[in-house]
Amino acid sequence: MNAIARSRPVVPTVILVLAAIVFVAPLVIAFLTSLKSPAEITRVMSVPSGLYVQNYAIAFERMGRSFFNSIAITAPAVVFSLLVGSIAGYPLAYMNGSGGRAVYLFLLTGMLVPFQIVQIPLFFLVRALGLYDTIPGMWLVHTAYSVPFCTFFMRNFFASVPRSMYEAALIDGCTPAGYFWRLLLPASTSGLAALAIIQSRSIWNDLLFAITLTSSDTARPVTVSISGLASSLQVEYGPLMAATFISLLPVMIAYLFFQKAFVHGLLGGAGK
Template sequence: MAPTLPQRRLVASYAVILVFAALFLAPLALALTTSLKSPEEITRVLSLPLSLHVQNYGVAFAEMGRSFLNSLLITAPAVVLSILIGSIAGYPLAMTRGRGGKIAYFILLSGMLVPFQIVQIPLFFMIHAIGLYDTIPGMWLVHTAYAVPFCTFFMRNFFSSVPRSMYEAARIDGCTVTGYFWRLLMPASASGLAALAIIQSRAIWNDLLFAMTLTSSDSARPATVAIAGFTSGTQVEYGPLMAATIVSTLPVMLAYLAFQKSFVRGLLGGSGK
């Protein structure tokens, strides 16, 4: 029996999805196989390793040292602080209907248009002057400040998707404006918060420019700076470099896999609430 038109369309859709999945997974698979190759096998890019050269992971962990822990200590607080401030700022902007609220909203959004390279040198001197250069709290401050415009933009739009009738019902029941935010709006926005947390975690975890500018010692440098150290002007240690890259991607990948449903609902504006 010949397949019907809907069945053929379904098969074609799955085929397209599989092709795109293979394209996205190919770099990760290539990095994984390279991380398990000996130096003699590195030039055979598309071949599988003849034996598992796990020593690359030992070298990667030895070179990275404390930097992996530093990335965790930088990313987690910076994500929490930036989302918290962005949510508090986005709440009144979502509730305001007048022209003043829109003007304040667009002024705040202008912070998203400023490239880091423009403020790199003044930021270096500022952080150095307040005594936070080469410290983890200094990285919290910088990442939080730079992420607030985007977090405010994201949460303002998400809060706007919550029916206003919920706010009016809460006010009738005697709930204060602050109580509505903490007791009702934030729990109802869990999917948006999860989506924003994953986006911010990826951005902060993968940051290199802030890290190279504002850290200089093993006590504060994150994993991205340690990974960059595997390359030099004369030599690139491809095996340990790929091993360190694989290790550094695991936390963000696991976070996404754990919260992927909330992530998708959050990007859709909470349509699954």
């Protein structure tokens, strides 16, 4: 019996290790491929005989300023998304009755609308506003399209904060707006961090918005430059893997820095 009891924790550990291998293997293969010469590309599972850094030189040359465009698009768009989602989610978390629920469900329907349905109208709208092929235009589109999800996320997170905190603030003379800016937002840093990571990954990896609403290097993000390395006639696997690995680094670094806040925020533990 003792041997069986000691062996039980081994099973979950083995499952977790196998899951980690499944998720890490594509990154390892991409990194190894980015260091292979054209002659070694076909040997997928092999280790490169040398460091073929020309792939990274080609990747940087092809990406150009698009990498910095992605940073300029992602950072403000994430801030705007969090701000709009928090402001919209706050009253919905504290509204009682069918009216608040109806507004909440109406906003949730926006999460069911695929981008392809609004792609053409959105193109004409952005062009009419004079924001086509501009970084501010990408801010506007990403912020607007993220309103349903950000509102859903922050509304549920705010609802997990004890209501007694809100009532105590009102008794002490704090206004609802003052409670939101001075108490609720500082108490919701873990939720904001979790949502920021989710949004930054989504915006950074966006390709459809980028292809539809940009046409030059002045606003084109890195995803469009990477897609250009794979044409219908030729796929440059070495530079493609190098560019892909470079584009993964900002999101990976952000997650590693804020992983505790990310997990805590997903569990909705701000007020506990």
